[in-house]
Amino acid sequence: MQHTLLKPHIMNATPVTAPRVAVVVPIFRHSVLLSEAIESALAQRAGFRIQLVLVNDGCPHPETDEVCHEYALSYPDHITYLRKPNGGLSDARNHGIRHALSTWPSVEAIYMLDADNRLRPDAMSNAMAALDRHPETGWIYPNIDMFGLPWAGDYGGDYSLLIHTVMNVCEAGSLIRREVFEAGVYFDTSFKSGFEDWDFFLTAAEAGFRGRHIENFGFLYRKRAESMLADSERDSDAIRSEMRKKHKKLFSPRGLLELEQQEAPRYAIFLADRGEVLLTVDPDVPDARRISMAEFERLWWRTQTDNSQHHMPPILLMTHSAVLDQLRRARLLHAVLWTMERRLAQQCFAALEIEPRDAERIGWNEQEAQDSTELHAAMLMVRPGLFSDIVRDSSIAWASGVAARPCALPTTLLRLQLPETLFSNGEELYTAAAHDFVGVAARYQASPNRDALAYRWDWRTPDVPWRGRTHEISRIPTKADAAYPRISRDGRDIGFALPLAEFGGVERVALNTARAMKRAGWRPHLFILEAQSCQFSAEWRDTFESVTFLADPTFMTWGPANSNYLGTDVPDWSRSGDQRQATAMLAWLDAVINFHGGAISGVMGQLKRFGVKTALSLHLSDLSTFQRPVGNTYLGLAFEHAYDAILPCSRQLGEWCHAMGIPADKIVPILNAPSFDLPEEAEARLDARRATRSPQDPLRVMYLGRLDQQKGIERLVSIIETTQALRLPIEWRLIGRAVISDSALELPPQISSLLEPPLTTPEGLEEAFEWADVFILPSYYEGLPLTILEAMRSGVIPIATDAGAVTEVLHQWVNGVVLSQSDTISEALTALERLASDPALVRQLSSRARTDMEGRNWNNAVKPFIERFEQLRESRT
Incomplete structure (x- = not known):
């Protein structure tokens, strides 16, 4: 075709020097409007050279090529024309950016001008001056002054990356410092449906750059009733979802x-x-x-x-x-x-x-x-x-x-x-x-x-x-009424979620696990899921950095259930309840352990998606009315996919988890240990107490724990009454109270008179175990009771039913006595009568029990889990 050179514009008055700014204009289907964009760029009043880079992205209109050629021939010192196969808007911008950076080392900043928009004459001068004044700034962005459908939007104020996550405050028509691109930040070519500029600036922000708004930029945006932006808004949910996946850390609750x-x-x-x-x-x-x-x-x-x-x-x-x-x-x-x-x-x-x-x-x-x-x-x-x-x-x-x-x-x-x-x-x-x-x-x-x-x-x-x-x-991530107002700084905040915090074995395991993790540099936080009060002695205050009550009336640890897994009810809340508040409560953490929190398992999958490492502490199976094992262990199987680690309290329970389908490398046993430390002087007192026991002394037998059906309290009552009727030389102590109501429990008056209030301090527990020769526990079902381990450490002989993992530590007539579930009472009476009549046997079993507990402590027990979570933490960072 015949090329008619266009009349040079005011830019010819600027001497030909190395360009300081490159204006990249991607073109596709805007062949007529393009000339307005080019003319506005050529009309810039600036004390530095501006290079236009026209990128024809495979536009099907021949007119686009004609317009670009004519301008390039007319302004050879100011306009570069590039043609390429169609690759989309991001690809066209990147093509022009890379050409400008490689061709002109003098270019300090690049401006993105869409082919249907315009600039006022001082736009580049204003924006470049702002970049010069603020060397820490990565890009300068404008207000949105529209023509066509007229409107003027104020995007002023300090740049906020937080706000940028919910709305695109930075128009693509921003002046971007060269260093942003040299850091590897370019437009993502996978964003074909729009919002690629939004994604670009989020990527730049994640790379450490920040934008700055100026009031008098001089950008003019052509607004029409139908446009690429309008089309993008139709797909906005899908595009935003892709952005959240790409910028997962940025969009996470933390x-x-x-x-x-x-x-x-x-x-x-x-x-x-x-x-x-x-x-x-x-x-x-x-x-x-x-x-x-x-x-x-x-x-x-x-x-x-x-x-x-x-x-x-x-x-x-x-x-x-x-x-x-x-x-x-x-x-x-x-x-x-x-x-x-x-x-x-x-x-x-x-x-x-x-x-x-x-x-x-x-x-x-x-x-x-x-x-x-x-x-x-x-x-x-x-x-x-x-x-x-x-x-x-x-x-x-x-x-x-x-x-x-x-x-x-x-x-x-x-x-x-x-x-x-x-x-x-x-x-x-x-x-x-x-x-x-x-x-x-x-x-x-x-x-x-x-x-x-x-x-x-x-x-x-x-x-x-x-x-x-x-x-x-x-x-937004949790849709809760409030985001939990705590900042996790170094990846070491770990939550302990319990339905209640009283004096039960599960709570004591949680307390001691938290202590061990605190000694290893983690910060433990306590979350009470259902109760409205909890015991909070000095040992709890000294261990936990914070305490939070969920305070959500919709949550119940074991609520209504319309489904079950292997016979265990799956609470409706865990699958379809309002989980927003519970999720928000835990989403800021780096890790969380569920200690028999029942329905709270339902939020673990979402927490895992947020990058929170999740673990489930398992202790025992309950028994149904028909003596079938049910409870947290089975519910844990139903939600196993939501957990990074499963933490059984014994090797036996770990083997059961593996047999039930949980991968072996996911199982990290935290073997129960005594729940409190003995002071150094206690060892000497124990030695003296055991050594000076006279053969004429009555056998001191103690029960310590909750008074409920699980613990076999009616068995205990029969054992006590029979020993009293037989006048065996036994002195009894019965310590505890009902923590969980049990309507079937009613103690006879002569047994109630023995009852002492529960012990809540290490000093009280130490004194009780120092007093006793025998600890009895005729439970129907258990995990690995801490009281057995505490008794053995103090040289107290356990007599306990074969429940849970009791036989993992208790060996028949070696360091204690194991009772069958079928003949518990008579076997207990036989054992008590034998021990009461054989002081040498008492000393032998007592000594072996103490020996078997040497080195069994929470630091050693929790160490494998800490190592596993350290690996998970490092893999996340």
Whole structure:
């Protein structure tokens, strides 16, 4: 064809030098509009050379080739024309980028100009000046000023990667520093349906680069009723799903929480005693920002004038620094914030009252306070957006209702019971949070800044709506009412999930496993799934970094079930229940162990997808009414796929797991060991006690444990009554209480008179085992009871039924006595009569029991599991 050279434009006035900026224009089916894009690029007023790279991506319109040729011939010093087979938008951009980088080493930045868009004359000069001013910035992005369908969107404010995960704040028409591409960041050619620019900038951010917005960029976006973008929106769910898979760490609950802490703190925690406001997600991170109340007020007003450029924490919390300290000592600070935030989904306010108790327990309850009780609140949390509504209201009277007698506004009141030992002597409880909040609201409402709310201050439409809803972004993966407000920094936060925490064997295994892991550098966290209170003595406080009650009435460890697996009910909650809150509670962790949590197995698969390493601790099978084994062991088989490791308490149970289909390399036994350490002086006392026992001394026999049917209590009663009737030289101690209600259990009066309260301290247990010669346990079913191991360590001879893995440690008439399940009572009586009459045999079995327990401790027991999880942690990182 005949080529007519176009008249050179203003760019000819710039001397021919090495280009500093390359403008890459991918072209497909925009042959007519293309000339407008080229002309706008040629018209740039800049003190540096700009090179245009036109990339014809196999466009089927001959006119595209003609236009590109004519411009390239007319502006040979400023335009390069490349042709290639069609590969899609990403491929065309990458082709032009690679050509520019390899051809002109002088190019410092590349601008992506779509063929149907335009630039104002100073666009490149403005953007390059911003890059020069901010050498730490990876790219400069614009507002969106549209023509065609006119509209102007304000994308101003600090760049937020957190917000970028939910909306594309960076137009492809951004000026991108050369180093971004040299780091290997290019457009992903697998994104054929759109959002490839969104993915590109997320990839750049993951590589350590960040964007910066400028107000006067000079970008013009052609908006039509139908376009590639409109088509992409039709497939947006599928495309977003692919982005989440590609950027898995970024979109994970942990990744989003870290960004929320860095960029958009969730809570504004007013400390009434200090006149300070703490801006944070996690109040314990070292970089939490503290500002004065006056500074907070100034910043808050900035967010109220109808723009989306500024962030302020959306959730306001009124409290006192002493309250934060009390909750930290109780290991409950994060849990309280999380629970209160969840309650804001239904109420305007959530309030906390703290009640000291003399028992070594923590517990909670809640009620609706409106029209029922006055608030004596140690904390008051305000629903997002409500404070702004109060300030805009014509009167403070409505808001004052939260401090009325009784409370006049929709408020959930949480009451927290804490041990008195957590409070300083003479420390007064702060109870004025509601009144202090009303005072702050009144001051803001009286501010002269309120007049500014009546005006619109920007001609563009605020178009980053997530700026005021950043707290909702970290909720997206779990869809919960609140994301748990704790940041895991180094991959060593591990959760221990239990239905309750009392004095049972499973809880003691959890406690000792946590201790061993803490000594190995992990941070244990306790999660109570169903109970509303738990024992919390010093040994628990010293072990666990935090305690959280799930506080979800929809959860039951063993609830209704419409299906079963090998005869064991599979709770409906585990398959179809509302798992959002439980998932959020655990999703921030690096690892979690389920200790007989029943239905909580249902969330483990999702946690595993989030990158949380999961383990299941197994202890025993229960027996059904028909004496069939059922329970957590079988439920564990049903959910085995959701776990990275299975942790049986004995080798025997591990072999059973393998026989039932669990891969061998997934089974990591944590062999039970005594649950408390003996002090050094205890060994000497035990030696003396055993050596000085007189042949005339009665045989001291002890039962220690729960009083329920599983433990064979009716057998025990018969054994005690018969030894008393036979006048055998036996002195009995019966220690324990019913933890799980058993309506069939009723002790005879002469047996009840022997009953002592349960022992809850290592000192008490040590004394009891030091006293005893024999420990008896006539259970119907067991795992590997800790009390047997503790008895043997102290030289106490166990007499126990053949249940669970008892015979793994107990050997007949070598270090104890094993009773059959069929003739338990008579065999126990025979054994007791023989031992009562043979002091030498007592010394022999006692000595061997102590010897067999040497070296059996929790550090050794947990070591293989720690090594396995260290490997899993390293593979994740």
